Amino acid sequence: MRSERHLPGIYLQQHQAVIHYFTEDLPTGMPERFNDPFRYKPHPYIRSAARSVIRMISSSGMLSKAFSEGKMIGVLLTEHDGRPCYLAAFSGNVGGCSTIDGFVPPIFDLMDPEGRFKKEESAIILINKRIEEIEGSSELHKAESALRLMHEQMETDIAGMKERIKSAKEERERIRTSNPDCKVSERLIRESQFEKAQLKRLKDGWRAKINTAEAARASILLEVENLKKKRARMSDELQDWIFRQYRVHNALGECATISDIFAETGSVPPGGTGECAAPKLLEYAYRNGLKPIAMGEFWYGESPGTAVRSHGHFYPSCTSKCGPLLRFMTKGLDIETADHGDCSEPEILYTDSHLTAVRKPSGMPSVPGLDNRLSLQEWLTEHLEGDILPVHRLDMDTSGIILFARTHEAAVDLRKQFEEHSIRKTYLARLSPSDQGARLLSGATGTIDLPLGPDYDERPRQKVDRTQGKHAVTEYEVTEVNPDGSIDIIFHPLTGRTHQLRVHSAHKDGLGHPISGDLLYGGAPASRLALHSHSISFRHPESGDEVTLSC
Numbered sequence: 243m244r245s246e247r248h249l250p251g252i253y254l255q256q257h258q259a260v261i262h263y264f265t266e267d268l269p270t271g272m273p274e275r276f277n278d279p280f281r282y283k284p285h286p287y288i289r290s291a292a293r294s295v296i297r298m299i300s301s302s303g304m305l306s307k308a309f310s311e312g313k314m315i316g317v318l319l320t321e322h323d324g325r326p327c328y329l330a331a332f333s334g335n336v337g338g339c340s341t342i343d344g345f346v347p348p349i350f351d352l353m354d355p356e357g358r359f360k361k362e363e364s365a366i367i368l369i370n371k372r373i374e375e376i377e378g379s380s381e382l383h384k385a386e387s388a389l390r391l392m393h394e395q396m397e398t399d400i401a402g403m404k405e406r407i408k409s410a411k412e413e414r415e416r417i418r419t420s421n422p423d424c425k426v427s428e429r430l431i432r433e434s435q436f437e438k439a440q441l442k443r444l445k446d447g448w449r450a451k452i453n454t455a456e457a458a459r460a461s462i463l464l465e466v467e468n469l470k471k472k473r474a475r476m477s478d479e480l481q482d483w484i485f486r487q488y489r490v491h492n493a494l495g496e497c498a499t500i501s502d503i504f505a506e507t508g509s510v511p512p513g514g515t516g517e518c519a520a521p522k523l524l525e526y527a528y529r530n531g532l533k534p535i536a537m538g539e540f541w542y543g544e545s546p547g548t549a550v551r552s553h554g555h556f557y558p559s560c561t562s563k564c565g566p567l568l569r570f571m572t573k574g575l576d577i578e579t580a581d582h583g584d585c586s587e588p589e590i591l592y593t594d595s596h597l598t599a600v601r602k603p604s605g606m607p608s609v610p611g612l613d614n615r616l617s618l619q620e621w622l623t624e625h626l627e628g629d630i631l632p633v634h635r636l637d638m639d640t641s642g643i644i645l646f647a648r649t650h651e652a653a654v655d656l657r658k659q660f661e662e663h664s665i666r667k668t669y670l671a672r673l674s675p676s677d678q679g680a681r682l683l684s685g686a687t688g689t690i691d692l693p694l695g696p697d698y699d700e701r702p703r704q705k706v707d708r709t710q711g712k713h714a715v716t717e718y719e720v721t722e723v724n725p726d727g728s729i730d731i732i733f734h735p736l737t738g739r740t741h742q743l744r745v746h747s748a749h750k751d752g753l754g755h756p757i758s759g760d761l762l763y764g765g766a767p768a769s770r771l772a773l774h775s776h777s778i779s780f781r782h783p784e785s786g787d788e789v790t791l792s793c
Contacts, residue, residue, distance in 0.1 A: 260346050260526070263327045266290045272326060273319070273536045275578035279520055279559040279568050282578075283767050288538040288556075291317035291328035296554060298344060299542060308337040312543035312551060316519025319536040320527055329532075331522040334514065346526040349516050350487045362480045369473045376466050385459040392455055396448040403444055407437045481513060488516040490567065491528040493574025503570045512699070515563040524571045534575060541764070545750040549697055549705045552750070555764030562699045584641065584770055588621055591643060591793055596652040596784045598622065598630070601793045602644050604770040608635040622646060633657050634738065639759070642669070642775025643793045647783070655783035660738060666779040667735055668792075673747055673755035674766035675727025681754050682729055686720040690746040690753065694739045703762050704741040706749055714739040716746045718753070728766070729755055732776075743773060 270286040277285065284292070295315060299305045309315075314333040321327065331346045340353040352359040376382060414430045485500040504511040519539055527534050539559060541551040551557070559568055589601040600622060602608065607617045609632050622630045631647040633656040647653035659665045673682075693711030697703045705711075715736040722730040731753075733743050741762070748756035748763040759768030777792035 259343055260329055261322050261327050262291070262294065262330065262344070263325055264290055265294065273578075274576075276534055276572065276575040277536050277538075278577055278579070279537060279539075279564070279572070280561065281558060281761055282538065283761070284538040284540075284556045285319065285536045287319045287326065287328070288317055288536050291319065291330070292538065292540050292554070292556070294328075295330045296542060305342070308339075310543045312541065312546055314519055314539055314551075314557070315542050316523050316537060316539040318523035318527060318534055320532040320534060322532065329523050329526060331519040331526070333518045335517075346522050349490060349522060349525045350484070352484070352517075359480065359484065362476060366473055366476055366480075369469050369476075373466055373469050373473075376462065376469075379462075382459070382462050385455065385462060389452065389455045389459060392448070392452050396452065399444060399448065400441070403441055407441065410434075410437060485511050485515065490516070490521060490525050490571055492571050493528070493534070496570075496573070498570060500567065503566050507566045509566070511567075512562050515567060518560060518564050520559045520564055521567055521571060524568075528571075547751070548707060549700065549703070550745055550748040550756070550763045552748070552754075552756070552764050555756070557764055558761060560699055561701050588618055589793070590622075590625070592791055593626065594648070596648050596782070597656065598626065598646045598648060599643055599778070599791045600646070602636055602641060602775075604639050604641040607638045608632065608644060618644065619646065634660050636775055637741065637744075637771070637773075639761075639771035640773045640775060641770075643778050643791055644775065645778065645780070652783040656780065659780055663736060663738070664781070667738075667775065668777040669733040669735070669743060670774045670776045671731050671733060671743065671747065672758045672772035673729040673731055673753065674758045674760075674764075676755050682720045682723065682731075684720055684723045688718055690716045690718065692746060692749060692752055694742060694745055696740075702741075704739070704745050706745065706751065712739055713737060714742050714746070716742060728758060 264287070268286055268290055272287065273285050277283075292315075295317060299309050309332075313336060316331045316333075318329045318331075319326065320329065329346050330344065332342070335348075335353060336342060338353065340348045340351050351357065354360060410433065414433065417430060418427065482501065485504075488500040489497055490500065490503075491497050500511050500516050504515075520537060523537060524534055526532075538556050540556045541553060543553060545551050545553070584604045586603040588603060588606065590598060591601055592599040600618065602618050606621075607613075607615055609619045610617045615638075619630055619632055628648055629650070631650065631653040633645055633647050633653055636642065636644050645656060647656055656665075692706045692714060693708055694704050694714045695707035695711035697705040717734040717736060719732045719734075720729060721732060724730065735742055744757055744760055744763050746752040748754075748760065748765070756763045756765040758766050758772040759770050760773075761771075765771070775793075777790060779788065779790040781787070782789050
């Protein structure tokens, strides 16, 4: 990767517009280390900055309307003139504007009407309009209609002739049976040959007509095909140009383009990379000699129908666009490690020659991953002899009971029970308070039926996907609504989708209360994810007896 040094000072003249000082008294000291943007608990200074930004937007009718449809906003804690202060940024653009008073400017302004992006975007829009004109033209409609009618008439004519040939054949068979005369037989053979030739001539005639009609339609669509190729080429070239204009820095003083950064990972940056709030904030700080101290991103406005986003809730940075980018931009910063578990030892609850049940602590992965953390499977391998075969999983931050098979036969049996949803599981959870107040009452029961699928831009997060998502159903029972607005609840998942309970809890069409401590889905701050696998009921793979285990 090519990198170069950069002298700060590009945006200094805009400091008065984007540097904000705190108006709240915060007894908490400044953080000593910068938070991991992909896994963090918002520092009190960051929460205070978010509240101030929300007030700033809400107090302006114009801003409130512009942001109301929903936007991710980031805040960055820093110091200026010896005083704590913060910067704010929004992802993408708002109402077609990339620069708004009070927010840091974009890394590269795509909205400049005289810039290359807007000019080439206009050219691509004209191509789109021309494609729409051709595809909706009366000329194309007539050509396709004529072709469709030809196919229908061809099928009718061929079917009619085949029916006549069938009747004639049946008559010839009758004649042959009653009159074995050789001359008659020869005449019948000639008739049969003539009919076959006639059918062939009919098919060939229609094929020639249809080929002519298809050629007429193809000549119209050829322009569409060429326009689409031109559009794809222009879009690819423009996207490549954009990523070469985005030059970002890190705390080591290095500079690289987005293209360079993603090339190091052997990947291509997705569209929109560099326009999220987090890289905007860091780049402004680096260009102006400001030290990043802490950062957070929260949602403002209406919740979307798919991804879990709630007004005022904090979320980690996206991984597809910002993963490689922020890993480069945070080089040189002292990053804290976000421990989010109970750090206790696992406990074997039951074991025999066929299966083992164990209590997994929060913060321990179920199986080996890429981060070199000790997994529960590895821990069991050290404490038990023989095979330890996973048959299901718990999220790393979820605690509670989990099963492992001890033989391949038992693994096949238990996995089949999970696939058939015949295993009954019970989870205990504490849900975060809602800004709109509790939506649930003590003793309430119900069922959540929301299909889920991966959010490819925000891995490992899942989202509600009503078109391609997998069926996901959860039963629940509220046991207590606490004075602080948090809710204690029992879950019975009838399916086992990734993050099912977490999304069903947090999504606006689910319970609207994220699980406490859920960093991915906007849960209230807590020492750990407040989700516990309490019990499991299954059929023993050897004896067939019903077994219920709990912890």
